[in-house]
Amino acid sequence: MAHPLIGQSAPDFTLKASTSDMITLSSFKGQKNVVLVFYPLDFSPVCSMQIPEYSNRKDDFARNDTVVFGVNRDSIYTHKAWAAEFGIEIPLLADIKCDAAKAYGVYVEEKGHSGRAVFVIDKKGMVRDAHIENATSEFTLPVDELLKKIEQLAATV
Template identity: 60%
Template sequence: MSNLVGQPAPEFTLPSSMGGEVSLADFRGKQHVVLVFYPLDFSSVCSMQLPEYSGMREAFEELDTAVLGINRDSVYTHKAWSAEYGIEIPLLADMTFEVARAYGVHLEDKGMSTRAVFLIDKQGVVRFAYQESAPGQFTLHAEQLLEKIKEL
């Protein structure tokens, strides 16, 4: 995973909870991207992490940064979870794990991705990568991410 830092971020196009598809290329030259891999919608830890990041959406936007959540759940599950928890960031459906594998965060034996965050700059280069030691942990909070973005 950490071998991606300093490298071009793997490209992807995935269906979004907000309708249509989202491609990493959509942000090139316009915004930094915080790509948040998380195990499952409706799980206890994910239900803290994604609402926290979503709640800080304006602070991220002030730093020209889009936050995208991504996991194996369907767009329909993402929409239901977003509605229930007030999540206002796009949640992307990586149902085949193609993107999780490209970023090195797919847990083959568990059928999900681990909890990991990638900061991708406006040029499409991975500038920071963080992976929790276990999928059930959440230690990288929004404020810490905002500080990393300010360093770009």
């Protein structure tokens, strides 16, 4: 079943990043495609495989006019420590109150954090793809597959 946000304007937000910048999603409109990677917790086993993999491929994303942001409820201090330990170079956004996770429909209330999900937002600010994992312990969207979706997006614009 398609996610209800596909084809809709991406819910906007402004969140503090591990880079100490304030990131406003709508500021990328007309400039870059955006990949939002919602994940449960820094330092958790699956997240510690997934997010570094996206970070390691940031140049491949950049070649496709795309920026990638990790998003979860952890603080920027936790994000900075995790990024330093794992060599993560993509900005990690602190969604402390999980407002962004709620806006994207991926907040897991009983656990108090976001689920694992990837959203592709085009340069027009529209949600073009959503991959929602059934369980937070899963990471089934290979980065190569995500990059192919972004390349196809560039070809259709």
